[in-house]
Amino acid sequence: MTVNEQTLQSLYGDMVKWRRHFHQHPELSFEEYATSDKIAALLAEWGLEVRRASAGTGVAARCVGGLPGRTIALRADIDALPIQDAKQCDYRSSVPGVMHACGHDGHTAQLLAVAKYYSLHREETAGTRVFLFQPGEELLPGGAIRMIEDGGLDEADAVYGVHLWSPMPLGTAATRPGPFMATPDEFEIEIIGSGGHGGLPHESKDALVAGASLVVALQTIVSRSANPLDAAVLTVGRFASGTANNVIADSCKLAGTVRSFNKEMRDLVRSRLEEIVKHTCGMHGCDYRFRFVEGYPPVVNDEREAERVLRIIAEQLPDGASGPCERVMAGEDFAYYLQRKPGCFFFVGAGKREGESAPHHHPLFDIEEEAMLHAARLLIAVADDSALDC
Numbered sequence: 001m002t003v004n005e006q007t008l009q010s011l012y013g014d015m016v017k018w019r020r021h022f023h024q025h026p027e028l029s030f031e032e033y034a035t036s037d038k039i040a041a042l043l044a045e046w047g048l049e050v051r052r053a054s055a056g057t058g059v060a061a062r063c064v065g066g067l068p069g070r071t072i073a074l075r076a077d078i079d080a081l082p083i084q085d086a087k088q089c090d091y092r093s094s095v096p097g098v099m100h101a102c103g104h105d106g107h108t109a110q111l112l113a114v115a116k117y118y119s120l121h122r123e124e125t126a127g128t129r130v131f132l133f134q135p136g137e138e139l140l141p142g143g144a145i146r147m148i149e150d151g152g153l154d155e156a157d158a159v160y161g162v163h164l165w166s167p168m169p170l171g172t173a174a175t176r177p178g179p180f181m182a183t184p185d186e187f188e189i190e191i192i193g194s195g196g197h198g199g200l201p202h203e204s205k206d207a208l209v210a211g212a213s214l215v216v217a218l219q220t221i222v223s224r225s226a227n228p229l230d231a232a233v234l235t236v237g238r239f240a241s242g243t244a245n246n247v248i249a250d251s252c253k254l255a256g257t258v259r260s261f262n263k264e265m266r267d268l269v270r271s272r273l274e275e276i277v278k279h280t281c282g283m284h285g286c287d288y289r290f291r292f293v294e295g296y297p298p299v300v301n302d303e304r305e306a307e308r309v310l311r312i313i314a315e316q317l318p319d320g321a322s323g324p325c326e327r328v329m330a331g332e333d334f335a336y337y338l339q340r341k342p343g344c345f346f347f348v349g350a351g352k353r354e355g356e357s358a359p360h361h362h363p364l365f366d367i368e369e370e371a372m373l374h375a376a377r378l379l380i381a382v383a384d385d386s387a388l389d390c
Helices: 005-010 012-024 033-045 104-120 144-149 207-218 220-225 263-283 303-316 335-340 370-387
Strands: 049-052 059-064 067-077 126-134 158-169 178-181 183-192 232-241 251-260 287-293 299-301 343-351
Touching (some): 005 104, 012 033, 012 104, 033 049, 033 104, 033 126, 067 104, 067 370, 104 126, 104 370, 158 335, 158 370, 207 263, 220 232, 232 263, 299 303, 299 335, 299 343, 303 343, 303 370
Parallel strands (some): 067 158
Antiparallel strands (some): 059 126, 178 299, 183 287, 232 251
């Protein structure tokens, strides 16, 4: 089935308007009350069957087509991040310390456009479309599980999602069969020493020095314990210790993330991490508290569905198709949908036309808005192709 380009182009202005509204009024994970109210109101206005998810801020909707076919679920995440928007533009965030710094405002706007598109072409649509507007992707344990528990995938034969990706240029799209995105685990370490006078270090147990040693020692997990042919990342992202120039710190707090693609690597890194913490703190005469939080599973695309998406990308964006791409160490709770139904998660290039694009989760992050048009076109084409699959 061919995408009705005239209808799609007519929705672009609305996409931009919706995206900028959400960008100006961002809401944190599981606090997306005004966002979900606006989404639900628009979907109801277009005559779709709308259901508010039991999670409180999730929204699901159905559009039953006039022709026989399969039920296809499409998902967008709707939450923002606790980041101060540093951009200077007329749609910058109006909420202090909260910002759409990962493109979820664009995801929401483009899926709204897809929903409206199907509401206008209901009679010639094969099968049923389920639209999942999911809260809390940015905060463990994520909102995908709640949407699934609320029945979001019950009738779906396949599920697809798209992420606008600023490292890729506008007009491109990419995915890969099998493992695509990593599992994002987290760890927290508190080192407990004994503080004292900065000029009398022998009377103290310096938690800051123990922490500094630990940061260096942890780097050996990937470089010396992990098989170099297997992918893994360990990053210490936070380090807090000390109160004054002449005071030896009695505590030190570290936190970070571990990325991997399989259980064996995850278990190895976790085991070595705790072992190194134990012995490094012991070497400095300090006690410790250790916490490891398992994040989302890896995003593993169904082989057949990924090949479908790659074919559609080549058809719809012939100049921007690159075949199977490399794996990405970012994580996504779309993984839970793929554990239950065949489907595929893919990237659509949203890099700025001029100058360098700020990375995701950066105070200057922004997208090239035309990317939403490409993403909506691909979602429609993939859904239509999949709905006719016997």
